Amino acid sequence: MTSQEIDSIIDRYDGKESAILAILQDIQAKEKYLPKEALEHLGAQLHIPLNKIYRIATFYRAFSLTPRGRHEIQVCLGTACHVRGGPRIVDQFTLALGIRSGETTPDRNFTLETVNCLGVCAAGPVVAIDGQYFGKMSPIKVEETIKKFREGQSDKREGLNGKD
Amino acid sequence: MGRINTPQDLERFRDEILSKRDLNRPCVTVCGGTGCHASGCHQVIEAFKKVLQDHSRGNGIDVRVTGCHGFCERGPLVILHPQKILYQRVKPEDALKIFQETILEGKIIDSLLYEHPTTGEKIIREEDVPFYKKQMRIIFGNNGSIDPTRIEDYLAVGGYRALAKALSSMHPDEIIKEVKKANLRGRGGGGFPAGVKWETCKKAPGDIRYVICNADEGDPGAYMDRSLLEGNPHSVLEGMIIGAYAIGAPEGYVYVRNEYPLAVVNIGIAVGQARELGLLGKDILGSGFGFDVKISRGGGAFVCGESTALMASLEGNVGEPRAKHIHTVISGLWDRPSNLNNVETWANVPVIIDRGADWYTKIGTEGSKGTKIFSLVGKVNNTGLVEVPMGIRLREIVYDMGGGIPGGKRFKAVQTGGPSGGCIPESLIDLPVDFDRLTEVGSMMGSGGMIVMDESTCMVDVAKYFTNFLKDESCGKCTSCREGTKRMHEILTEITEGRGTIEQIDLLEELGWVTSEASLCGLGMTAPNPVLSTIRYFRDEYREHILNKRCPAKVCRALLEYRILSNVCTRCGRCAKVCPEKAITGKRKTKKEEGEPFQIDTEKCIKCGICFETCKFEAVEVQ
Numbered sequence: 014m015t016s017q018e019i020d021s022i023i024d025r026y027d028g029k030e031s032a033i034l035a036i037l038q039d040i041q042a043k044e045k046y047l048p049k050e051a052l053e054h055l056g057a058q059l060h061i062p063l064n065k066i067y068r069i070a071t072f073y074r075a076f077s078l079t080p081r082g083r084h085e086i087q088v089c090l091g092t093a094c095h096v097r098g099g100p101r102i103v104d105q106f107t108l109a110l111g112i113r114s115g116e117t118t119p120d121r122n123f124t125l126e127t128v129n130c131l132g133v134c135a136a137g138p139v140v141a142i143d144g145q146y147f148g149k150m151s152p153i154k155v156e157e158t159i160k161k162f163r164e165g166q167s168d169k170r171e172g173l174n175g176k177d
Numbered sequence: 178m179g180r181i182n183t184p185q186d187l188e189r190f191r192d193e194i195l196s197k198r199d200l201n202r203p204c205v206t207v208c209g210g211t212g213c214h215a216s217g218c219h220q221v222i223e224a225f226k227k228v229l230q231d232h233s234r235g236n237g238i239d240v241r242v243t244g245c246h247g248f249c250e251r252g253p254l255v256i257l258h259p260q261k262i263l264y265q266r267v268k269p270e271d272a273l274k275i276f277q278e279t280i281l282e283g284k285i286i287d288s289l290l291y292e293h294p295t296t297g298e299k300i301i302r303e304e305d306v307p308f309y310k311k312q313m314r315i316i317f318g319n320n321g322s323i324d325p326t327r328i329e330d331y332l333a334v335g336g337y338r339a340l341a342k343a344l345s346s347m348h349p350d351e352i353i354k355e356v357k358k359a360n361l362r363g364r365g366g367g368g369f370p371a372g373v374k375w376e377t378c379k380k381a382p383g384d385i386r387y388v389i390c391n392a393d394e395g396d397p398g399a400y401m402d403r404s405l406l407e408g409n410p411h412s413v414l415e416g417m418i419i420g421a422y423a424i425g426a427p428e429g430y431v432y433v434r435n436e437y438p439l440a441v442v443n444i445g446i447a448v449g450q451a452r453e454l455g456l457l458g459k460d461i462l463g464s465g466f467g468f469d470v471k472i473s474r475g476g477g478a479f480v481c482g483e484s485t486a487l488m489a490s491l492e493g494n495v496g497e498p499r500a501k502h503i504h505t506v507i508s509g510l511w512d513r514p515s516n517l518n519n520v521e522t523w524a525n526v527p528v529i530i531d532r533g534a535d536w537y538t539k540i541g542t543e544g545s546k547g548t549k550i551f552s553l554v555g556k557v558n559n560t561g562l563v564e565v566p567m568g569i570r571l572r573e574i575v576y577d578m579g580g581g582i583p584g585g586k587r588f589k590a591v592q593t594g595g596p597s598g599g600c601i602p603e604s605l606i607d608l609p610v611d612f613d614r615l616t617e618v619g620s621m622m623g624s625g626g627m628i629v630m631d632e633s634t635c636m637v638d639v640a641k642y643f644t645n646f647l648k649d650e651s652c653g654k655c656t657s658c659r660e661g662t663k664r665m666h667e668i669l670t671e672i673t674e675g676r677g678t679i680e681q682i683d684l685l686e687e688l689g690w691v692t693s694e695a696s697l698c699g700l701g702m703t704a705p706n707p708v709l710s711t712i713r714y715f716r717d718e719y720r721e722h723i724l725n726k727r728c729p730a731k732v733c734r735a736l737l738e739y740r741i742l743s744n745v746c747t748r749c750g751r752c753a754k755v756c757p758e759k760a761i762t763g764k765r766k767t768k769k770e771e772g773e774p775f776q777i778d779t780e781k782c783i784k785c786g787i788c789f790e791t792c793k794f795e796a797v798e799v800q
Contacts, residue, residue: 072496130436134560136215137554
């Protein structure tokens, strides 16, 4: 991310320090993580000490300080998904990808993470990959779901209907 | 349409919209809520658009994508107007058939109708489906009929009429009086009377005041705020404008979860449209009152649902709560008087102003008026969002609307109030649901998550789940909360892994008491609830884990063992094929050979349960 790009994000919020969360979210959305250089530049432009930026960046779940994979897998562990077997879905992804929650595969293809609630509770257990929802997941469906993304065959609008 | 300058202009514009609408014209509405997205509504929408384009030759059949209807279990949902026929679990390939048979020929397609689970009767209209029948959808009802991205749709169902009434004929004090009379209590969890809050904020010294909408719905298992904001954002906005007028606030904020992308987009569109029509901005409807709203996206911290933490986050700080010796209504955002209410609370305001407190207070119980939206999820047949009058019995929600427990299993408990709430056991299934009764039994209303649990849910595991959640989400400011949740989680882990001791139950109760007493904000004060309520009602399950090293619900993995019943095994070999650890051995039965029953090597088994799920002959047993 270039300094100019960061400056244009800052301008979007009139350079206000109170908009720091929004600015970081925009950087995160573009880069999928917060690069150190970007944070340094941001600090210098807004006259905010770097430690304050890091404090915010590490407090909120939305931010990552390390590069993410091309595909982000979010396994929901909200209460509804938990009682319907969400933890077993996480285990299956871990097994299939060889990474634990919070980690990225060495080929940087996938990042696996667990989230507290995606708000699609009725369809639980739910998994979201790159913002695309897969409802009524089961450990058996994990491999086929990964496959769609592994081979780059994902159709943005596809969802798995549980009754299939 | 340009700016609307007076209440009369608004009514004229409304009449103009209505005059252009022919209610008898066929219209296909497809639910575009997130639940239906997860079951593929997008493809259904595209399929309908294509079919209508190819075949209807522009004879004016609309496809309307609406917000969440609530019956997410049966999605994608399609409703055909004007007959209001409900088709459920619609697939893209059904679009052509629906067009040809139902729209053109008026024939009803039986296979797409909802079937009554016990009588087997096919039900045609949405309102006749048991899931909807006992509901009272005064807040959520319009979700299914309007396109949330069109302000015209909201105006067509009477939107912004309450705002016009408030601005043109009510003094701000009168509005507060009306909201107090309606006894509107905060729907975000606390249940504090909104009118009292508004009055305190209005009277607080200061030149600038704020109204804030808390849309940081962090409660796992609850998604009614998401559905309201996605499906009917103008109703929330209208409530905020009325509140701002009553309190005298020129500015407002919507703090919305960034994990809800559609909600962020739809409230953004709504704010833009309201500005364009002059319903936000200076001199709204010629009243001289000006108000505008900014949208702030949350950073994904559960604690930011707490008022002081949310305001700290809005200021661009970390979301740590502060002591509330001085309440946020006196000194909140940037040390100014700030009134925070949640999405559903704001959405109640236009209804109260439009229909009056006398009408509103006829609904509900003595201490809790109006309706509440619950997200009915977990081990229940009809999962989704239900809006019910306060005081309805738990049994009616779980059995009449929810259709009971799937798979003929036995009901065990309902968890309400999210991580701050508790579990309500079967013995209390006839409890009337309102703010006070839920608190009495050791749970709370919370934001309205209602997670149904059956015999295959382990209550110790549920307590562990919530303490795990809370230890991660505790901001760490108070030692009692930071350490208390962590220690409780450690103890619960030991119990679920068969390493617990009987004294630990007392220790959990003591820890819970200290955490609750010594923490600053709601998160810590209520953190022990899931633990304490499960000990209170399910102490036997704790004892079973500790004394007999057994998990009766067969959830706690360390206490389980999988094995294959050799007399049931058909030697098909499917289990061995899917086992990720190659822990299953045996010999497949073929035409030539008898084969050998399959067996699980318990040393290698990781207890993933895939064999159990794969076996079609119930030959895999869990102990």
